[in-house]
Amino acid sequence: MDLKKLADEIDDITDPTAIEKVLFHIYQIQEEDDEFMELLIETCKEEIVLWEQPWYQLSSCLTRKLQETNENADEQYRTDAISKKEDEKIKKNWRKFIKKYNLPDKFVSFARWRNKHGCRNPNAQQEKVRRYVAAYLARGLQRTIYQVYKYVMTHTGENVKKQYTPEEEKIMKVCFYHKPEKAVTYLSAILCREPRGIYKRLAYINNGKPPRKRMNWTLNLATKFLTSLMKHTGLTVDELKCKKFDLSVWLKIQDDMDHSHAYLQKFWYKYLHPQLFIKCDIKLNRLRKKIFKLLRSYPYKVWTDIRWKELVNDFPEGYTHMFLYTICSSAVRPYRDYLTTPLEDIIEYALAKTKKARYKERRLKTLKLNDQGQLEQVQYSKA
DNA sequence: GTTCGCCAAACTACGTCTAG
DNA sequence: CTAGACGTAGTTTGGCGAAC
Numbered sequence: 001m002d003l004k005k006l007a008d009e010i011d012d013i014t015d016p017t018a019i020e021k022v023l024f025h026i027y028q029i030q031e032e033d034d035e036f037m038e039l040l041i042e043t044c045k046e047e048i049v050l051w052e053q054p055w056y057q058l059s060s061c062l063t064r065k066l067q068e069t070n071e072n073a074d075e076q077y078r079t080d081a082i083s084k085k086e087d088e089k090i091k092k093n094w095r096k097f098i099k100k101y102n103l104p105d106k107f108v109s110f111a112r113w114r115n116k117h118g119c120r121n122p123n124a125q126q127e128k129v130r131r132y133v134a135a136y137l138a139r140g141l142q143r144t145i146y147q148v149y150k151y152v153m154t155h156t157g158e159n160v161k162k163q164y165t166p167e168e169e170k171i172m173k174v175c176f177y178h179k180p181e182k183a184v185t186y187l188s189a190i191l192c193r194e195p196r197g198i199y200k201r202l203a204y205i206n207n208g209k210p211p212r213k214r215m216n217w218t219l220n221l222a223t224k225f226l227t228s229l230m231k232h233t234g235l236t237v238d239e240l241k242c243k244k245f246d247l248s249v250w251l252k253i254q255d256d257m258d259h260s261h262a263y264l265q266k267f268w269y270k271y272l273h274p275q276l277f278i279k280c281d282i283k284l285n286r287l288r289k290k291i292f293k294l295l296r297s298y299p300y301k302v303w304t305d306i307r308w309k310e311l312v313n314d315f316p317e318g319y320t321h322m323f324l325y326t327i328c329s330s331a332v333r334p335y336r337d338y339l340t341t342p343l344e345d346i347i348e349y350a351l352a353k354t355k356k357a358r359y360k361e362r363r364l365k366t367l368k369l370n371d372q373g374q375l376e377q378v379q380y381s382k383a
Numbered sequence: 384g385t386t387c388g389c390c391a392a393a394c395t396a397c398g399t400c401t402a403g
Numbered sequence: 404c405t406a407g408a409c410g411t412a413g414t415t416t417g418g419c420g421a422a423c
Contacts, residue, residue: 062386081415114387127386154414184388197413217408262392263410271408308395325395330406333397387422398411403404 003190007167010174019178022171026186029112036109037126043101044129053135056144062131078142080310082151084301086141090148093137111156112189156192172198222272222367223375225264228256237369241277242317269322275367277318282364284327289354291328292347303332303339303346 006025010018056077082090098105113130131145138148168191175183184198191198230237232252233245250261257264294314300306308321315324331350332338338346366378 150415193413265393266409304396322395326407329396330408334405339396385423388420390418392416394413394415396411396413399409401406401408403406 003171004167007170010170013170013174013177016178018174022174022186022190026189029189032106033109033112036104036106037113039103040110040133041126041129043103044132045125047129047132049132049135051139054142057135057138059144059146062127062134062146062149075142077144077147080307081304082143082147082155083305085305086143087151087155089141090137090152093139097133097136107152108156108192111152112192217267217271219367219375219377223369223373225253225257225267226272226276226369226375227373228253229268237276241273266322269320270326271323272367273320274318274323275365278316278364278366279318281366284364285354287364288327288331289351291324292350292354295343295347300343302341302343305343 006021009021012018054075054077056075094107095105097103110133134145134149134152137152138145141148171190172183172187175186179186187193187198226237229240229245229249232249233240233243235243250265253264254261291311294311295306298306298311308325312319312321312324328350331353332346335341335346335349367375368378370376
């Protein structure tokens, strides 16, 4: 069951024995999963939900977002990413579940459970059981069953959510070489990754990565960008504040600037927007300190719990969540395991750092459009 | 009517270069 | 040596049509 071992056993990816080894590995995984699934179905086929469920957990659809809304209900479910605390609750529910039914602890097998060949009727026995287990995991959470199931699906596995390791890439190559049409399905099972990520990866392998193009932003280029943005939206500079623009607008700017719209969008929200609409002289280090102190008043437990869009509401209008994120993440990133360390420790570390930072006097360069339609830096008199 | 496969866009973590 | 600039890439989200 070890990925590394499997990769090590393969010398030549084009050799037919390579794919045989991978297929055998898949076969073993499936055996294990099937066995567990049968056990689950056998154990829970008669089970029905006896605890009280909020309205949003009553849907019979496990793999799609909940469609219904219930405006009148007091209880609404959350729609942001699952937090650390909720993650712990789900795992606790799982432990309760396997204890109650005296089952082996095969969470991964449950996470890999798909309805590939079975009956698609949501009330088929198999599906009922799958939904029952998911509902059990969602007990006491302010989430739909779909949200919890999806979370388990994508956050369970050997090495979750990081760069592809060389071993993983090797196995990917074997699958794409020998079984291109089935590769994504296979890999999703072996690597415990979302098929979509693997598709994207496949696109890179087939078409090459998007060309790398560097852009050195100058006042002239930023002016060109801003002019293009105003032209295609028909708005004045001030009207651009806090707006979202349609993709069609971004595509036109992409043509004007000859740069990918994704990149230009980032530039706008991360840099230009704050520089244009924060109308005062701010010291970046002082801002950083303010944000970290503010973070203490939120219930976030780890770095990834932070909802930057929520946080930005505590700031005046020119600030964007991307800007706050960028300012803070650069300070925190040298801290090892900053994503999983308790947030209090991270805040301590960052605050200590702001005291001894070398560029203590660094300020945000704010910009304005002058009479000639050119961007220029706003000069503040030294007070 | 529901689930799944596939694609595209949004979001955000991570890598790398360089000015100071 | 390091903060900041900026590119790269995995994950999440949403939509649509085909399959069952």
